[in-house]
Amino acid sequence: MSRINSFEEYQQVYKDSINDPEKFWEEQAEQFVWKKKWDKVLDWNFTEPKIEWFKGGKLNITENCLDRHLEKRGDQVAYYWEPNEPGEKAIELTYTQLHEQVCKFANVLKSNGAKKGDRICIYMPMVPELAIAVLACARIGAIHSVVFGGFSASAVAGRIQDCQCNVVITSDGAYRGGKVIPMKDVIDEALETCPSVQKVIVTVRTQTAVKILEGRDVLWADEMKNASDECIAEPMDAEDMLFILYTSGSTGKPKGVVHTCGGYMVYTHYTFENVFQYRSPEPSPVLPEGKRGVPGYYTTNATLFKLISKHAKRMRDNPTPAENMLWNSLKSHKAGYHIRRQHIIGKFIVDFVCLERKVVIEVDGDIHDHQIEEDAQRTAFLNEEGFEVIRFRNEDVYEDVHFISLKIESILDSRKSYDIGDNSLPPGEGRGGVLSNSKPKLNENKNKIIGDNSLPSREGRGGVFWCTADIGWITGHSYIVYAPLLA
Structure with a gap:
């Protein structure tokens, strides 16, 4: 797909779509997975009116979304769920996990009597199960009708009656404005006038006590326990109904707007990529530019950045005591490097980072003793992106934050790859970097410190030896200031 990148491009693309819509939309449709290619791209008659897209084509939209x-x-990660309450844990689902959940719930629907062509009402809060339910309906060829979770029982009933739903998917309750909304109670009242409904599937969100009508109501979690995670996608005609979305009803009876499988898939994908300028989540810098031409934000894509930037800001506003102490110390040193705190890299938020030297500084509390594997994966990702990761314990910072700051500055200097033994470098204050021998030999990995022996070393505080590849720099008095790399 050719993404629009300027107003001039938009004008040309718009002109192409008007002059030859069949050719234009056929080019967009070619990138999708079709079980059978269409016989005709567009068949339209504005007099009736009747418009058909990709007539004769066969597909299942979930194979394009997931498989x-x-x-x-x-x-x-395919799906990010960010809770409304800051204290509630966010949820991420990879493509594999989401595919598994969709297939399992598709089988739950089938075991509860749903089949291709059935209409299923979805009356749920904004939870991951909502997305799973929508995709599961499409997987088996059922037509979903999402009803706003704030509607009354009579409003829900009217929509169920209009399209004759036989299954309802709902929740025990929802949170809105600090209050619990009893969604299952609303459904129970609505179904008093909806004899077409045979099954109600209930997910738990608020732990609200609900009535379970035997023979009609089942719990989402119970049904998912033994459901298979394999479900072959139902072949759908491009003009088969995908979903029905009702108007608000503010000017009269709500009207069901039908969207079909093929045209909806192609059009929404194209407009999403261009309206939101979405980029495939491959690691890439997201500008604007920071100081010295360094990217201001380094993340997998702009969409992900928006999802977690608020969380990063909360972390910046509420640092741990050790993070705050180190941050104030680094600011006071003014070593000439621009260091960012609680910065997004990929899907992670790092404690501190110097982008121009590609060094990440992490300050770890006791919780990291219990997430060793997660930290290793995080470090591996950062290393792959070219970042060096330096870790300190909270206790290190509390004990001597000044020395930790000096060590960080030394590491940043070392990324210049200077060699103190290299006489081609300018003499005097500021000259520094990785300590090494000009011609290293076996067993010559220790060298005498020039001058100041009061700083700690690998031999203990007050020692006088440093190791090749440790960090140091030359002061105005020709002393080597020593900061050993962490083991």
Whole structure:
């Protein structure tokens, strides 16, 4: 797909879409997975009116949303759920995990009597199960109708009656404005006038006590326990109904707007990529520029950055005592490097980073003793992106924050790859970097410190030896200031 990058490009693309819409939209549709290619791109009659897209084509939209990404992007996050309450844990689902959940719930729907062509009402809060339910309906060819979770029982009933739903998916309750909304109670009242509904599937969100009508109501979690995670996608005609979305009803009876499988898939994908300027989540810098031409934000994509930037800001506003102490010390040193705190890199928020030297500084509390594997994965990702990761314990910072700051400055200097033994460098204050011999030999890995022996070394505080590849720099008095790299 050719993404629009300027107003001039937009004008040309718009002209192409008007002059030859069949050719234009056929080019967009070619990138998707089709079980059978269309016989005709567009058949329209504005007199009736009647418009058909990709007539004769066969597909299932969930294979395009999920299955085609499993081989190369299976471990990549496909869905981010950010809770409204700051204290509640966010949820991430990879393509593999989301595919598994969708297939399992698709089988739950089938075991509860749902089939291709059935209409299913979804009356739920904004939770991951909502997205799973929508995709599961599409997986089996059922037509979903999402109803706003704030509507009354009579408003829900009217929509169920209009499209004759036989299944309802709902929740025990929802949170709104600090209050609990009893969603299941609303459904119970609505279904008093909806005889078409045979099954109600209930997920738990608020731990609200609900009535379970035997033979009709089942719990989401119970049904998912033994459901298979394999579900073959139902072949759908491009003009088969995908979902029905009702108007608000503010000017009269709500009207059901039908969206079909093929045209909806192609059009929404194209407009999403261009309206939101979405980029495939491959690691890439996201500008604007920071100081010295260094990217201001380094993340996998702009969409992810927006999702977690608020969390990063909360962390900046509420640092741990050790982070705050180190931050104030680094600011006071003014070593000439621009250091950012609680900065987004990929899907991670690092404690501190110097982008121009590509050095990440992490300050770890006791919790890191219990997430060794997660930290290793995080470090591996950062290393792959070219970042050096330096870790300190909270206790290190509390004991001597000044020395930790000096060590960080030394490491940043060392990324210049200077060699103190290199006489081609300018003499005097500021000359420094990685300590090494000009011609290193076996067993010559220790060298005498010039001058100041009061600083700690690998031999203990007050020692006088440093090791090759440790960090040091020359002061105005020709002393080597020593800061050993962490083991």
